[in-house]
Amino acid sequence: MRSTFALGRLEQFHPEPGLDAGRAVHSPDAVRPFVQKRTGSAGAAPADISFGPFRLLPTQFLLLEGDKPVCLGSRALEILIxxxxxxxxxxxxxxxxxxxxPNVFVEPANLTVHMSALRRALRDGQNGNRFIINIPGRGYSFVASVDAPGHQS
Structure with a gap:
């Protein structure tokens, strides 16, 4: 009786839209493509990338504003990277x-939600700050100047 009840409860469980529970197990792998790509192209991966008042520490999967961490989900951070x-x-x-x-079908609205969270965290479009532009129907571009050791922008 107990297992039938538990099974019924599991069948009723619907994760948050866009939530990929399996990704949590693989989250360290999400950082590797960035590090490997950067390492292969220009020697060592930059320790940090600065733009506006922000600093991204890609190997730590962390965005800072000044010295304070910015509250941003892993999907939005992956978009930024x-x-x-x-x-x-x-x-x-x-x-x-x-x-x-990767290897998961999601609706395009998921990208829109996480892009919106990213832009909100960056205060994109406020006080003269413009970091990301949208080309309707096509995609996005990071347009702000960037300071990364060994890279020019």
Whole structure:
């Protein structure tokens, strides 16, 4: 009787839209592509990337504003890292979705939700700050100047 009750409860469980419980197990792997890509292209991966009042520590998967951590989910951080890797270029929505949700089908609205959270955390478009632009129907581009050791922007 107890197992039937538990099974019924599990069948009723619906995770939050866009939540990929399996990703939590693989989250350290989410950082590796950035580190490997950067390491292979220009020697050592930059320890940090600064733009506006923010500093991204990609190997720690951490965004700081000054010395304070910015409250931002891992998906939004992954979007930011992907945009910074290709700063100044148009990154298609499909490329971002493939990067952030590998081997998982998600609705495009998931990208919109996490992009909105990222822009809100960066206060993009406020006080003259413009970090990310959208090309409707095509994708996004990181357009702010960046200071990364050994890289020019």
């Amino acid at each position: 992907a945009l910074l890797e290709r700063r100044g270029e148009l990154v298609s929505k499909q490329d971002l979705m493939t990067r952030v949700w």
